Amino acid sequence: MADVAREQREAQWLQELKSSPYRSYLYSYPHKTAYQVLEPPIPLSELWREEQAETYFLYMHIPFCAARCGFCNLFTLPDRRADVHEEYVDALERQARQWAELLRGKPFARFAIGGGTPTLLAAQQLERLFYIAQEFMGLDPEQASISVETSPDTVTRERLEVLKRNRVDRVSMGIQSFIEQEAAAIYRPQKPQLVEAALEELAAYSFPLLNLDLIYGLPGQTVDSWLYSVERALAYEPGELFIYPLYTREHTIVKPEQMRSQGQDIRLACYNAARELLLSRGYEQYSMRRFARPIAGTDKRILDYSCQEEGMVGLGCGARSYTREVHYAARYGVSRAATQSIIADYVGASSYLMADYGFVLNAAEQRRRYMLKALLHKEGVEVAGYSARFGSHLLDDLPELNRLTDSGLAALQGGRLALTDEGLAYSDAIGDWLISDAVRRRMEGCVVV
Numbered sequence: 001m002a003d004v005a006r007e008q009r010e011a012q013w014l015q016e017l018k019s020s021p022y023r024s025y026l027y028s029y030p031h032k033t034a035y036q037v038l039e040p041p042i043p044l045s046e047l048w049r050e051e052q053a054e055t056y057f058l059y060m061h062i063p064f065c066a067a068r069c070g071f072c073n074l075f076t077l078p079d080r081r082a083d084v085h086e087e088y089v090d091a092l093e094r095q096a097r098q099w100a101e102l103l104r105g106k107p108f109a110r111f112a113i114g115g116g117t118p119t120l121l122a123a124q125q126l127e128r129l130f131y132i133a134q135e136f137m138g139l140d141p142e143q144a145s146i147s148v149e150t151s152p153d154t155v156t157r158e159r160l161e162v163l164k165r166n167r168v169d170r171v172s173m174g175i176q177s178f179i180e181q182e183a184a185a186i187y188r189p190q191k192p193q194l195v196e197a198a199l200e201e202l203a204a205y206s207f208p209l210l211n212l213d214l215i216y217g218l219p220g221q222t223v224d225s226w227l228y229s230v231e232r233a234l235a236y237e238p239g240e241l242f243i244y245p246l247y248t249r250e251h252t253i254v255k256p257e258q259m260r261s262q263g264q265d266i267r268l269a270c271y272n273a274a275r276e277l278l279l280s281r282g283y284e285q286y287s288m289r290r291f292a293r294p295i296a297g298t299d300k301r302i303l304d305y306s307c308q309e310e311g312m313v314g315l316g317c318g319a320r321s322y323t324r325e326v327h328y329a330a331r332y333g334v335s336r337a338a339t340q341s342i343i344a345d346y347v348g349a350s351s352y353l354m355a356d357y358g359f360v361l362n363a364a365e366q367r368r369r370y371m372l373k374a375l376l377h378k379e380g381v382e383v384a385g386y387s388a389r390f391g392s393h394l395l396d397d398l399p400e401l402n403r404l405t406d407s408g409l410a411a412l413q414g415g416r417l418a419l420t421d422e423g424l425a426y427s428d429a430i431g432d433w434l435i436s437d438a439v440r441r442r443m444e445g446c447v448v449v
């Protein structure tokens with residue numbers, strides 16, 4: 001009797017999980033919406049002094065775009081003014097000078113400039129970012145993997161020259177769709193000719209790794225029109241492709257109800273079709289979003305791009321920083337007024353030496369974070385690695401993972417707990433389900449303005 005009831009409960013749980021595959025994108029854990037005011041604030045000197053991460057990741061955030069796309073809830077402000085950009089880079093330099101002392105001797109294995117749209121900056125300001133990274137933060141461009149985000153409307157030869165000169169390995173371009181009407185429907189006025197011209201320009205510079213971002217589930221999109229965009233992207237032989245299911249929120253311009261094409265949510269069908277196509281073209285799947293092929297043409301080892309590495313040093317007011325125990329950042333907002341005021345505070349500040357907003361991870365949250373970070377990638381969690389690090393067993397600490405193996409969404413093989421192909425397709429639902437109650441309560445209490 002008890003067994004039957006248990007089976008029914010499990011079947012219902014699985015059905016619920018699968019009935020909404022796109023609950024939330026857990027690109028970091030805990031998500032920034034779970035951050036709160038740290039009382040009392042923590043001096044950064046204290047935080048970083050004891051930190052002994054295996055690798056460090058230097059991230060610079062540029063919170064400006066030419067316009068805000070209708071789906072985007074990233075921390076970014078539509079502002080093209082050169083003087084505003086310059087003031088921001090001045091603040092970034094002040095912050096880097098102050099942080100340099102705290103981080104001396106910590107080698108950076110990766111450096112990324114993200115946004116917003118970093119290449120909205122004039123070439124001279126872009127050049128300054130590399131100078132700041134090398135001169136103050138001690139970045140060695142011969143050793144670190146370097147990645148920069150860009151968009152089709154900001155690609156110019158002058159800017160690409162700056163990236164090339166500074167040994168950028170990976171250029172990542174957001175395209176979303178090669179179809180003009182689909183781009184227009186997400187308030188991203190983007191002519192396919194402009195996208196193709198930008199890609200030609202980029203190709204001429206032969207960066208070792210080109211990544212292209214596409215989105216599926218756009219208003220008006222069909223599985224066929226989606227595959228057309230994937231094919232156009234493949235024509236440029238990118239080393240990496242990120243395919244994102246469209247997410248909308250109440251505060252984004254495009255509303256959730258607009259995502260249904262003729263009343264249907266086509267995202268799972270798009271995912272399956274693109275996955276099949278990409279695997280047939282020699283791409284390997286690394287996560288629900290990331291597909292890549294082996295790359296040649298660089299003497300540096302290019303590390304996978306991930307914003308979740310430990311020892312994350314985030315400069316700029318939209319960036320998060322992570323030590324093992326504390327994640328911190330500037331406040332989060334999406335509206336024009338909120339982003340403008342957070343940027344103004346950052347630019348007006350004279351000292352950047354305290355963490356006053358973030359999340360302190362207790363032992364249980366550190367374990368959960370470690371598991372989530374690995375589980376949502378194809379390679380999964382190495383069980384012995386987990387035990388070596390925490391002195392306990394993965395399935396004892398997080399027994400709910402047994403539900404994934406029992407239902408066929410994950411498997412324990414070769415010492416790793418990894419999602420199956422089916423599990424990968426439901427990564428976003430699984431990630432969301434694995435958020436702890438404490439973190440979820442804080443996320444639900446966060447009002448995004």
Ligand SMILES: C[S@@+](CC[C@H](N)C(=O)[O-])C[C@H]1O[C@@H](n2cnc3c(N)ncnc32)[C@H](O)[C@@H]1O
Nearest residue numbers: 071115116117149150151174213244245246247
């Ligand atoms: C920082 S943006 C990329 C660079 C650049 N700003 C651009 O849009 O061209 C990172 C990527 O995340 C994806 N993305 C952002 N918000 C999303 C959403 N709500 N739903 C799906 N994908 C999203 C987009 O593919 C986007 O290119």
Ligand code: SF4
Nearest residue numbers: 065068069072115116
């Ligand atoms: S998707 Fe990219 S270009 Fe569009 S608003 Fe977001 S960060 Fe800016």
